Amino acid sequence: MIRISTDRSGVTPRARWPWRVGVICTIVLLVAVFVGAQWYGQRENTVLTDANAAAVADEAPVLSLRRGGGYQDDSALRGDDRIVRSGISDTGMQTVFTAPRIQTFVVDDRWIVVAVADRRTAATKLELLDRQASDATSKDARELVLPLDATVIGLALSGDTVSATINPLDYGQPGGQVVAWNLAGADGAVTGAPVHTPDGELVQGNQVVLTDDGRFAVVRQWDNTMLRVALFEVRTDQQYDDAEQAPLPLGSYTEVLGSAAQQRLLMSDQNGTFALVDPVNGGRQRLDTSQPKGVDSGSRLVRLAPAPFGAVAVYESSSGDQTTETVYALTGDGARRIATSPGRGSVSGVCASPSGKFIAVTTEPADASDDGYVMMPNVIGAKTEVFAADQPVSIGTLPGLRPSWCQGYQQVLAGLY
Helix, strand or coil: CCCCCCCCCCCCCCCCCHHHHHHHHHHHHHHHHHHHHHHHHHHHHHHHHHHHHHHHHHHCCEEEEECCCCCCCCCCCCCCEEEEEECHHHCCCEEEEEECCEEEEEECCCEEEEEEECCCCCCEEEEEEECCCCCCCHHHCEEEECCCCEEEEEEEEECCEEEEEEEECCCCCCCCEEEEEECCCCCCCEECEECECCCCCECECCEEEECCCCCEEEEECCCCEEEEEECCCCCCCCCCCHHHHCCEEEEECCEEEEECHHHCEEEECCCCCEEEECCCCCCEEECCCCCCCCCCCCCEEEEEEEECCEEEEEEEEEECCEEEEEEEEEECCEEEEEEEEECCCCEEEEEECCCCCEEEEEECCCCCCECCCCCCCCECCCEEEEEECCCCCEEEECCCECCHHHCCECCCCCCCC
16 A cells, blocks of 8 residues: 655645736726726816806806797696796706796896797787896786787897887788887886887888897898897987987898997808997998817808807818717817717807806707797707806706897897798
8 A cells, every 4th residue: 555645844835826816906906997097087077067166156047948848739738838047957946937838038137028928819928027036926027018919029138128029910010010118217017119210210120139238229121131220219318319310221131149249249141151240330340250270170160159258159060971060169269169969950059158157058959840939939859058168068957948148139030030
């Protein structure tokens, strides 16, 4: 019999686990790197969000429009339309005004003017609310009385001046009448007065914009001629000389895109040309729309809005059968990419916040239908997202559309009426 010794004290043991230990160490290291990267990314996003949230607080609350459904919707589940006050991403949302059908609203530092539609008669009622009253609701609204039953097709507000373009329900009356109200010192309901030239001619058009001081209206006439008219019949608290009272043609433009510095208006024509127009003296400055530094080559400018830092622009680019729209903040140093949306026409609106620190971008889904409203229809499924103006960081999504940042005037698209 052969004896086998179990004493192995003199034998060097074989290493059984080195490869397993190596694998485990590698996995632990990868997990540590992944967690660290996630933590750092979250830390960076948190810093960005906190920094922007502090700035948002200075501009909030923002007002926006929430509709309860389509214009013709009579279902029991359809809610009223609402104008809501909120922070970003629905925070602290409060209903300011409610009505079965709200066509649109305009707002400035002092007032909110709401166009309420009567679906059965097509008449519009204008309601006035004091924005500075933090607890004001629909029951506190005052009526801005129209001189006759009509549908409002354009609306503007600046300081204590309100103006609207209206189509009378009586087809025997002239369409596109321009009406104005002076809110200074007025109590209760305020009746509007039709706007005339010094020789008594009724002013007509489809789009109306007010100068910052509320002394003049700029009206787009049926042939796209922009006409500056003095509101001397309504603003009796102001003095106008003969030159100011006389109507002043400003040129042919299809849209007023916004207000810029020194009371100038940014306008565009049917050829895609942009110009800054001075409504006081009629001066015009055509904008250089050559591609700025930072914009992808081959892109085409399709939308432009004035901003405290320069402008917000939307450029369209195509690759094969794919079209993309990109939002840029334009400054003297070039262009900063802010947001990108797939699809031609997918970006339906852009504007900068009053401080210029944020940009509101409204996008809509492809092949979406609107909600059937006569004035300023909303696209079903559209949303307004807020971005930082200095970097492509999303701050949040507003609970409604047409934010008060963009409500110094109302656009009426060319050819709509």
